Amino acid sequence: MVPIERYEILILGGGKAGKTLAMDQASGGRRVAVVEAGMIGGSCINVACIPTKTLVRSAAVAALVRRSGAFGVSSEAPSIDMGRVSGRTAEVVAGMVAANAKAFAESGFDLVLGWGRFVEPRVIEVAGEGGTRRLTGERIFLNLGTRAAIPPIPGLREAVPLTHVEALALDVLPSHLVVIGGGYIGLEMAQAFRHLGAEVTIIERGPQLAAREDADVASAIQGLFQADNVALALDARVARVSGRSGESVTVELEDGRCVNGSHLLVAAGREPMTREIGLELAGVTLDAHGFIEVDEHLATRAPGIWALGEAAGSPMFTHVSLDDYRIAKSGIEGGSRTTRSRIVPYCVFIEPEFARVGLSERDAQRAGIAYRLARLPMDAVPRARTLSEREGFMKAWDCPVSVDGYGA
Ligand SMILES: Cc1cc2nc3c(=O)[nH]c(=O)nc-3n(C[C@H](O)[C@H](O)[C@H](O)COP(=O)(O)OP(=O)(O)OC[C@H]3O[C@@H](n4cnc5c(N)ncnc54)[C@H](O)[C@@H]3O)c2cc1C
Numbered sequence: 001m002v003p004i005e006r007y008e009i010l011i012l013g014g015g016k017a018g019k020t021l022a023m024d025q026a027s028g029g030r031r032v033a034v035v036e037a038g039m040i041g042g043s044c045i046n047v048a049c050i051p052t053k054t055l056v057r058s059a060a061v062a063a064l065v066r067r068s069g070a071f072g073v074s075s076e077a078p079s080i081d082m083g084r085v086s087g088r089t090a091e092v093v094a095g096m097v098a099a100n101a102k103a104f105a106e107s108g109f110d111l112v113l114g115w116g117r118f119v120e121p122r123v124i125e126v127a128g129e130g131g132t133r134r135l136t137g138e139r140i141f142l143n144l145g146t147r148a149a150i151p152p153i154p155g156l157r158e159a160v161p162l163t164h165v166e167a168l169a170l171d172v173l174p175s176h177l178v179v180i181g182g183g184y185i186g187l188e189m190a191q192a193f194r195h196l197g198a199e200v201t202i203i204e205r206g207p208q209l210a211a212r213e214d215a216d217v218a219s220a221i222q223g224l225f226q227a228d229n230v231a232l233a234l235d236a237r238v239a240r241v242s243g244r245s246g247e248s249v250t251v252e253l254e255d256g257r258c259v260n261g262s263h264l265l266v267a268a269g270r271e272p273m274t275r276e277i278g279l280e281l282a283g284v285t286l287d288a289h290g291f292i293e294v295d296e297h298l299a300t301r302a303p304g305i306w307a308l309g310e311a312a313g314s315p316m317f318t319h320v321s322l323d324d325y326r327i328a329k330s331g332i333e334g335g336s337r338t339t340r341s342r343i344v345p346y347c348v349f350i351e352p353e354f355a356r357v358g359l360s361e362r363d364a365q366r367a368g369i370a371y372r373l374a375r376l377p378m379d380a381v382p383r384a385r386t387l388s389e390r391e392g393f394m395k396a397w398d399c400p401v402s403v404d405g406y407g408a
Contacts, residue, residue: 002125002132002133002134003134004123004134004135004136005033005133005134005135005136006031006135006136006137007031007032007033007110007135007136007137007138008025008030008031008032008137008138008139009021009022009025009030009031009032009033009137009138009139009140009141009332010032010033010035010124010135010136010137010139010140010141011032011033011034011035011137011140011141011142011143012035012116012124012140012141012142012143012144012277013034013035013036013037013042013116013142013143013144013145013273013309013311014034014035014036014039014040014041014042014111014143015042015043015044015143015144015145015308015309015310015321016042016044016143016309016318016321016322016325017141017143017308017309017321017322017324017325017328018034018042018141018143018308018309018325019034019041019042019100019104020322020325021141021143021308021325021328021329022034022104022107022109023103023104023107023109024107024325024329025109025329025332026107026108026109027107027108032108032109032110033109033110033111033112033135033137034104034109034110034111034112035112035114035116035124035126035135036111036112036113037113037114037115037116038113040097040100040101040104040111041096041097041100041101042143042145043145044318044321045093045096045097045100046093046097047164047165047168048164048318049318050092050093050096051089051092051093051168052164052168052185052188052189052192052349053349054088054089054092054093055085055086055089055168055189055192056188056191056192056349056350056351058085058088058089058192058196059191059192059193059194059195059196060195060351061078062078062080062195062196062197063195063351065077065078066078066195067388070388071388078197080173080196080197082170082171082172082173082196083171085196086168086169086170086171087171089168089169090169112126112128112133112135113128113129114126114127114128114129114133115127115128116135116277117276117277117278118277118278118279118281118282119134119278119281120281121281121282121283121302122136122137122140122282122304122305123135123136124136124140138304139304139305139306139332140282140304140305140306141305141306141307141308141328142279142284142292142300142305142306142307142308142311142312143307143308143309143311143321143324144272144273144274144277144292144307144309144311145272145273145309145310145311146270146271146272146273146310146311146316147163147270147271147273148163148164148165148266148267148268148269148270148271149266149268149269149270149271150163150266150268151180151238151266151268151269153238153239153240153241154239154240154241155240155241155242156238156241156266158241158244159241159242159243159244159245159249159264160244160245160246161180161241161245161249161264161265161266162245162263162264162265162266163265163266163267164185164189164265164267167189167193167265170263173193173196173197173198174193174198174261174262174263175198175199175262176198176199176200176201176260176261176262176263177190177193177198177199177200177201177261177262177263177264177265178200178201178203178249178251178259178260178261178263178264178265179200179201179202179203179265179267180203180238180251180264180265180266180267180268181202181203181204181266181267181268181269182202182203182204182206182208182209182210182211182232182234183210183211183267183268183269184210184348185267186202186204186265186267186268187202187209187210187221187225187348187350188348188349188350189265189267190202190225190230190265191224191225191228191230191350191351194225194228194229194230195228195351199229199231199261200230200231201230201231201232201233201259201261202225202230202231202232202233203233203236203238203251203253203259204232204233204234204235204236205235205236205237205238206234206235207234207235208222208234209221209222209225209232209234210348210354212360213354213356213360214360214361214362215362216393216395217354217356217360220391220392220393221350221354223391224350224351224352224391224392231259233253233257233259236253236254236255236257237253237254237255238251238252238253238254239252239253239254240252241264245262245263245264245265246262246263247262248260248261248262249261249262249263249264251264270310270316271289271290272286272289272290272291272292272310272311273311274286274290274291274292274311275290279292282302282305283300283301283302283305284300284301284302284305284307285300285301287313291311291312291313292307292311292312292313293313294306294307294312294313296338296339296340297327297331297336297337297338297339298312298324298327298328298331298339299331306328306331308321308324308325308327308328309321309324312324314339315344315346317344317346319344319345320342320344323342324339327339343357343358344357345357352378352389352391352392354392361373361395361397364397364399369399370399371397371398371399372397372398372399373395373396373397374395374396374397375393375394375395376393376394376395377392377393378390378391378392378393378394
């Protein structure tokens with residue numbers, strides 16, 4: 001029988017919230033363990049924010065070189081070495097993983113590498129390289145993250161599509177990348193590959209790109225993509241996929257249209273990593289989409305177990321996961337910090353960037369909030385003119401009353 005190792009704080013999944021909580025609490029003298037499947041530092045630095053932004057930067061350089069003549073600087077048309085592009089991405093990631101590993105070791109928590117699952121209400125079993133271990137904690141935190149969802153479309157799995165993980169490691173430039181999904185991840189990847197020189201088609205089932213944004217924002221983004229000759233199929237539901245990504249793929253739409261490409265990228269939502277890890281044994285409940293049910297202090301239905309980050313249904317940004325850490329820390333230290341009225345700023349790293357904080361205009365209208373709107377085209381901003389980046393606009397609104405943390 002494997003003996004049970006006891007910790008004050010046990011964390012399953014080492015995302016932004018979990019690793020920060022572990023370092024903080026271990027530095028403060030608590031006995032802490034983190035069970036992590038293998039991504040030291042979590043998704044953000046390994047397969048998400050950092051590598052995408054590194055790829056986006058290479059793409060931005062290519063785009064700038066292509067229009068360098070407009071600045072009075074002549075240069076050859078860029079030639080793209082995808083091996084070097086993905087190599088640079090890998091170097092940036094490796095540097096951050098090494099820095100995380102060093103910080104983990106210095107803080108003194110136990111990093112237990114391997115896949116963890118509950119085998120008793122408060123016991124997590126980890127099957128790692130060093131054999132099987134069983135761990136328990138006075139307080140247990142789940143920071144499991146999400147992965148790319150592969151919708152149940154006939155032929156899609158068989159086509160072995162790319163997700164962001166594989167796309168970020170490509171050492172060849174797709175001749176034609178077909179992207180299923182016009183959300184933030186799809187937009188960043190689509191524009192980056194277009195700027196690197198691939199033909200790109202985005203297939204979006206809704207009527208606009210960036211579904212959560214106001215129609216004028218979506219329309220400005222669509223204008224940018226169309227100016228770059230990215231083909232857009234909106235209101236487009238995929239009926240079936242044939243072929244294989246990396247060779248040749250055909251995406252057939254329900255309305256009969258067909259899109260052919262060399263590579264297929266799926267960016268059609270995220271699914272939480274909550275299945276088949278015994279959460280039901282622990283008494284942790286899930287919502288209909290598999291996200292862990294938590295209260296405003298991130299406590300699950302199981303006493304002494306909290307959930308943090310995306311798998312707990314928190315907005316899908318690293319800085320939100322970091323804020324979940326602050327809430328967890330506050331709870332441990334007797335504070336009362338909550339997720340209530342949390343205002344989440346975010347940025348989508350297309351060119352020019354799109355960023356928002358607060359309710360959208362559409363949200364305000366739906367809520368029946370009277371507001372005053374200020375709208376300024378970027379063309380009116382002298383700095384934008386000096387950069388020759390005159391597309392887009394800024395808008396801001398205020399309202400006379402306080403609305404759940406906003407306004408007044
Ligand atoms: C392509 C892409 C780009 C993004 N860009 C941005 C951006 O620019 N800005 C931004 O703010 N956000 C961005 N995000 C979102 C951001 O990456 C996440 O919100 C952030 O990483 C926080 O995730 P998390 O803390 O919930 O979990 P994660 O960081 O995903 O960590 C969960 C960890 O749990 C581990 N794990 C899961 N199950 C188990 C198990 N059973 N046993 C052991 N270990 C387990 C996983 O290996 C993983 O390391 C992006 C996401 C994607 C996919």
